[in-house]
Amino acid sequence: MERYEEVCTMTDRQSARIQRWRKFKNVFMIGLSVFSALLVIAPLFIIFTYTLSQGIGSVNLAFFIHMPKPVGEAGGGMANAIIGSLEMVAMAALIGLPVGILAGIYLAEFGRNAFGTAVGFLSDVLSGIPSIVVGVVAYILVVIPMGHFSAFAGSVALAILMIPTVTRTTEEMIRLVPHSLREASLALGIPNWKTTLKIILPTATKGITTGILLALARAAGETAPLLFTALGNRFWSTSLNEPIASLTVFIYDYAKAPFDDWNRQAWAAAFVLICMVFVVNLAFRYVTRSRYGTSHN
Amino acid sequence: MEQATIEKLEMPFMENPHAAQTEIRKVPEKMIARDLNCFFGKTQAIRNVTLSIPTQKVLAIIGPSGCGKSTFLRSLNRMHEVAGGTMTGTVLLDGVNIYESDPVVVRRRVGMVFQKANPFPMMSIFDNVAAGLRLNGRNGKKEINEIVERSLKQAALWDEVKDSLNKSGMSLSGGQQQRLCIARTLAVDPEVVLMDEPASALDPISTAKIEELIYDLKKNYTIVIVTHNMQQAARVSDYTAFFYVGELIEVDDTKTMFTAPRIKRTEEYITGRFG
Numbered sequence A: 001m002e003r004y005e006e007v008c009t010m011t012d013r014q015s016a017r018i019q020r021w022r023k024f025k026n027v028f029m030i031g032l033s034v035f036s037a038l039l040v041i042a043p044l045f046i047i048f049t050y051t052l053s054q055g056i057g058s059v060n061l062a063f064f065i066h067m068p069k070p071v072g073e074a075g076g077g078m079a080n081a082i083i084g085s086l087e088m089v090a091m092a093a094l095i096g097l098p099v100g101i102l103a104g105i106y107l108a109e110f111g112r113n114a115f116g117t118a119v120g121f122l123s124d125v126l127s128g129i130p131s132i133v134v135g136v137v138a139y140i141l142v143v144i145p146m147g148h149f150s151a152f153a154g155s156v157a158l159a160i161l162m163i164p165t166v167t168r169t170t171e172e173m174i175r176l177v178p179h180s181l182r183e184a185s186l187a188l189g190i191p192n193w194k195t196t197l198k199i200i201l202p203t204a205t206k207g208i209t210t211g212i213l214l215a216l217a218r219a220a221g222e223t224a225p226l227l228f229t230a231l232g233n234r235f236w237s238t239s240l241n242e243p244i245a246s247l248t249v250f251i252y253d254y255a256k257a258p259f260d261d262w263n264r265q266a267w268a269a270a271f272v273l274i275c276m277v278f279v280v281n282l283a284f285r286y287v288t289r290s291r292y293g294t295s296h297n
Numbered sequence B: 001m002e003q004a005t006i007e008k009l010e011m012p013f014m015e016n017p018h019a020a021q022t023e024i025r026k027v028p029e030k031m032i033a034r035d036l037n038c039f040f041g042k043t044q045a046i047r048n049v050t051l052s053i054p055t056q057k058v059l060a061i062i063g064p065s066g067c068g069k070s071t072f073l074r075s076l077n078r079m080h081e082v083a084g085g086t087m088t089g090t091v092l093l094d095g096v097n098i099y100e101s102d103p104v105v106v107r108r109r110v111g112m113v114f115q116k117a118n119p120f121p122m123m124s125i126f127d128n129v130a131a132g133l134r135l136n137g138r139n140g141k142k143e144i145n146e147i148v149e150r151s152l153k154q155a156a157l158w159d160e161v162k163d164s165l166n167k168s169g170m171s172l173s174g175g176q177q178q179r180l181c182i183a184r185t186l187a188v189d190p191e192v193v194l195m196d197e198p199a200s201a202l203d204p205i206s207t208a209k210i211e212e213l214i215y216d217l218k219k220n221y222t223i224v225i226v227t228h229n230m231q232q233a234a235r236v237s238d239y240t241a242f243f244y245v246g247e248l249i250e251v252d253d254t255k256t257m258f259t260a261p262r263i264k265r266t267e268e269y270i271t272g273r274f275g
Helices: A004-008 A012-058 A061-065 A079-110 A114-127 A131-146 A151-176 A179-187 A192-221 A247-256 A260-287 B002-010 B069-075 B103-109 B125-134 B141-154 B174-187 B204-217 B230-236 B254-259 B264-270
Strands: B029-040 B043-054 B058-062 B086-093 B110-113 B192-196 B222-226 B239-244 B247-253
Touching: A012 A260, A061 A079, A061 A260, A079 A114, A079 A151, A079 A192, A079 A247, A079 A260, A114 A151, A131 A151, A151 A192, A179 A192, A179 B110, A179 B174, A192 A260, A247 A260, B029 B069, B043 B069, B043 B086, B043 B222, B043 B239, B043 B247, B058 B069, B058 B230, B069 B192, B069 B222, B103 B110, B110 B174, B125 B141, B125 B174, B141 B174, B141 B204, B174 B192, B174 B204, B204 B222, B204 B230, B230 B254, B239 B254, B239 B264, B247 B254, B247 B264, B254 B264
Parallel strands: B058 B222, B058 B239, B110 B192, B192 B222
Antiparallel strands: B029 B043, B029 B086, B239 B247
């Protein structure tokens, strides 16, 4: 800031004053950053503690292993909804992850043409489409031809929601891998496809994992696309061909119901859902962890 | 003779490089680049270069930045096209045009060490060296163990890493990483090793190690090394080629090049008057 001559001719008092001002600016900006960082985690903390305090009373063994009870009967659980949510998200991952990852590889490796640009752009548009619209699409594509609501239709809707996130993160993470690694591999006489699969993809794993987790968490938390695809079910069903219960649809139904007991169970379901996403997150990161800590490029 | 020398001095760029490589022709050639032109889009990086690469010798390529040294080197194992370049002319490896062969096979026979050490970050030291073998479908455990040990010994790295083969390649120092990359290149048993300023990012001790290594390697391999460092070229190479703005200006045995270059440009560059 100060010109060189000025610095040279400053008195000790002047320079001490400048020093203090700089220190103040430094502390102030660091404080602002820390405050913003706290703001980022604050909502999660508030949501978590509130659902915990409201829902923990209804979270017990019965919640996990029992079926919902009719109105008026106390107790009961959401075993069918927990299984239903897990099943649909797993099925959606089975459809969406391979498509998303392969499309991402295509865009990063061969997508420098009009088609690739178009796919990338449309995938961004797709990720911005409201999830309820995706539900309608799945209704038209799957429910109407099948003639009835089904877990499979719900999975398709969730898969459509997952694909753009996975595609874009895979593409971006592969592009981030330094070109020198590809050259090193090619120079060893390793064919192009093996270079992509065995050198580039493993190097990008950490980033791709984050994208997959975001997509999974989003799918697990969606309600709207399930309302007219999987519909919901008060009875036990694991069939892909029949309507199936899910935690989110249960939360929706139970939260707006006029029964205190149901409302409490809705809180419990929300709490369980958050924990499930959290556990899946940790497990996935553990499985795909790097052997060498943070040594990624 | 006298007349010819004067002509060269006046028009160094009109010099026909074919004439300037009589010495190098005495050694059987492993590779020959013939009428080579390399392009990046419309920019021409290499102009009509004809140069033979002598078997089991070290050929150094010197020249100022942007003169096409690296491009020439990369055209010898078809890495030029990986960076999106195009070329005309031929490059023969044992008499066969590599541009009519499978690039994967060419690169197995003509290995490359890059300026910046680039070990695979998600692999251990052992896996880095074994990568080329495994990904080319050789999976015999005993065979791989032997080759990894042999390659690390050849690269003068074995003693430093033999107890930590499972550690990340990234945990090594810069000089060690570069030797790891050399070991990785040697593991696939190439016939020619191309080195693109392999020591330019290293400290003097690591540089000395790499230079000793190059000296040992020429017993078994044909080596082409690009370097900015003229002392290095003088120390490690048997032959030296001088490139300037994409053209081969002169090539001769290293001693002659550094003591009695025939062309004025070469002399000016070697004595540090430009570049």
